[in-house]
Amino acid sequence: MRQCPGRYVHREGKPVGGTEARDGKGAASSAGGTGATDRAEAPGRAGATGRAGGTAGAPDPAGPRGPSGPAATPGDAPATSAGPPPAALTTPRGRRPVVAALMLGMALAAIDGTIVSTAVPQIVGDLGGFTVFSWLFSGYLLAVTVTLPVYGKLSDTFGRKPVLIAGIILFLIGSLLCAAAWNMGALIAFRVIQGLGGGALQGTVQTIAADLYPLKERPRIQAKLSTVWATSAVAGPVVGGLLAGYADWRWIFLINLPVGAIALWLVVRHLHEPARPRPRTRPRIDWAGALAVFATGTLLLTALVQGGVAWPWLSAPSLGLFAASAGLAALTVVIERRAAEPIIPGWVWRRRTIASVNLALGAMGLLMVAPTVFLPTYAQSVLGLGPIAAGFVLSVMTLSWPVSAALSDRVYNRVGFRLTAIIGMSAALLILLAFPLLPYPGEPWQPALIMLLLGAALGLFQLPLIVGVQSTVGWAERGTTTASVLFCRQVGQSIGAAVFGAVANSVLAARLLDAPAPGLPDDLDAVARTLEDPGAISAAATDHLRRAVDAAVDYVYIGAAGAAALALLALVVLAPRRFPVISETVNTETGDSPDAR
Numbered sequence: 001m002r003q004c005p006g007r008y009v010h011r012e013g014k015p016v017g018g019t020e021a022r023d024g025k026g027a028a029s030s031a032g033g034t035g036a037t038d039r040a041e042a043p044g045r046a047g048a049t050g051r052a053g054g055t056a057g058a059p060d061p062a063g064p065r066g067p068s069g070p071a072a073t074p075g076d077a078p079a080t081s082a083g084p085p086p087a088a089l090t091t092p093r094g095r096r097p098v099v100a101a102l103m104l105g106m107a108l109a110a111i112d113g114t115i116v117s118t119a120v121p122q123i124v125g126d127l128g129g130f131t132v133f134s135w136l137f138s139g140y141l142l143a144v145t146v147t148l149p150v151y152g153k154l155s156d157t158f159g160r161k162p163v164l165i166a167g168i169i170l171f172l173i174g175s176l177l178c179a180a181a182w183n184m185g186a187l188i189a190f191r192v193i194q195g196l197g198g199g200a201l202q203g204t205v206q207t208i209a210a211d212l213y214p215l216k217e218r219p220r221i222q223a224k225l226s227t228v229w230a231t232s233a234v235a236g237p238v239v240g241g242l243l244a245g246y247a248d249w250r251w252i253f254l255i256n257l258p259v260g261a262i263a264l265w266l267v268v269r270h271l272h273e274p275a276r277p278r279p280r281t282r283p284r285i286d287w288a289g290a291l292a293v294f295a296t297g298t299l300l301l302t303a304l305v306q307g308g309v310a311w312p313w314l315s316a317p318s319l320g321l322f323a324a325s326a327g328l329a330a331l332t333v334v335i336e337r338r339a340a341e342p343i344i345p346g347w348v349w350r351r352r353t354i355a356s357v358n359l360a361l362g363a364m365g366l367l368m369v370a371p372t373v374f375l376p377t378y379a380q381s382v383l384g385l386g387p388i389a390a391g392f393v394l395s396v397m398t399l400s401w402p403v404s405a406a407l408s409d410r411v412y413n414r415v416g417f418r419l420t421a422i423i424g425m426s427a428a429l430l431i432l433l434a435f436p437l438l439p440y441p442g443e444p445w446q447p448a449l450i451m452l453l454l455g456a457a458l459g460l461f462q463l464p465l466i467v468g469v470q471s472t473v474g475w476a477e478r479g480t481t482t483a484s485v486l487f488c489r490q491v492g493q494s495i496g497a498a499v500f501g502a503v504a505n506s507v508l509a510a511r512l513l514d515a516p517a518p519g520l521p522d523d524l525d526a527v528a529r530t531l532e533d534p535g536a537i538s539a540a541a542t543d544h545l546r547r548a549v550d551a552a553v554d555y556v557y558i559g560a561a562g563a564a565a566l567a568l569l570a571l572v573v574l575a576p577r578r579f580p581v582i583s584e585t586v587n588t589e590t591g592d593s594p595d596a597r
Helices: 092-111 117-127 135-158 160-179 184-212 215-246 256-270 287-306 316-338 352-381 387-395 397-407 409-415 417-437 445-470 475-511 524-531 539-574
Strands: none
Touching (some): 092 160, 092 184, 117 135, 117 215, 135 160, 135 184, 135 287, 160 184, 160 256, 184 215, 184 445, 184 475, 215 397, 215 409, 215 445, 287 316, 352 387, 352 445, 352 539, 387 397, 387 445, 397 409, 397 445, 409 417, 417 445, 417 539, 445 475, 475 539, 524 539
16 A cells, blocks of 8 residues: 555555644644655664554554554554654764754753842842843743744744754844843843743754654653753852852853854754755745734733732733733734634644643643742741752752653553643642641751652653643644643743732731731842841741741642642543544554655
């Protein structure tokens, strides 16, 4: 039987195709993309193919054990259509430099979100602009988040390599400009340029990682990227403080240049995407949709980030921004429904698997605010630890997360992606609820143990969902799918920072109504600064403030447990019992990859 491009054929000659949903135009959304991109991996790919059965964990459409296909993964649905084209590189030796480039790119994006934090006093002292310095973080976060969907679509349309190269170059230009900034306004603008490059780095690195490795091997590369991300996020403040204290704060941005240059060289030299036939029609970029998505995300995230900080929640700026973002969101839906190649296609939300993973990881972004934002304040204000020791209490989570993620394939290969994620988030829910039960003031090892267990639980939750959802789409849809997942996680973090910040401050205000001394601050940041110099207030007032912070963080963790419950609800109610995994390499007639014919 002749192999049809873009699909695999049963011996009876009936095509095996389709995905779990069709798009709004009535045409099937091929999970493997088009014939131009749906080619299988070369047989030399380590662990990817074999005569007896294709990719481990990617079952054959013919059944649990087809005539020549692989054994089905117990927890995942039969394969729906032919898989993606060959990965960017097909030999382990060729993949190593690309993996190194991906890890360097991930480190750039991760560390730059936190490295500036400890250098703020030096930056403000040199450039001024204390009232607006928070935009050094907000501007970068906004640019990264709102560009993720755009870069995802561009990588599906034009390939991963040009998008990644453009992202690295843009990031390095932004870094160089930041180092040359002459005032705070210029530095904030250049941080936005950095963020525009960071959005390309985050989404495209994750997508290329899925292209490089078959389903069986993806946990290893994802665990490496998780390790880089976690290590960089924790090391960022330390490196920033050292450079600001012993050199100059401008070196915070200059050190990106050699790292980014190496990553750029590795990508240009070693990343080789498979050649694709020229499309019949010229690809059209949905510029109107991209602008609408960018504007909507910018207004919404500005309202979330600045609400309760720069202005009260119920003030005219907050209400105006929320109203404008709602109006732009409606306009975006109209534009995207009419676009020939929308930036955010409707199938992202019509397919149960992708929609449920988006919502679940959005909820995870929400709950992650509790440990990353509030735990360091708890460790310093309640436990009396210094900044380095407080950072260690949080950083132990980065030890267990990658290990759990790397071992998660042993679980999801037995029970499936959905059930593995449910197990991980159920454990996270119980761990988060255990935090308010810690004694006051307690010992540092107690919250550290909680963070160690939480990292293990979240590693078991996040990686199976990312690997699983990437495995349900073909090459031509993988960039958009990955970007939608990361976008929802980023938005969840922004919502969590706003919601839990309001919760913590309201609890503090309520607890300080009967304070033993007048004039005590009722804002969490102000309380933390006051407790750094406990001699300035009485011992009774100090103890009262510490107990108030303890209560506020307890309520935040209860709220984080509620976010974990939302993630579980999304998986239990919306996610299919078995993810419709695409067979990546199976030719059902010969048992070989099509390239081996």
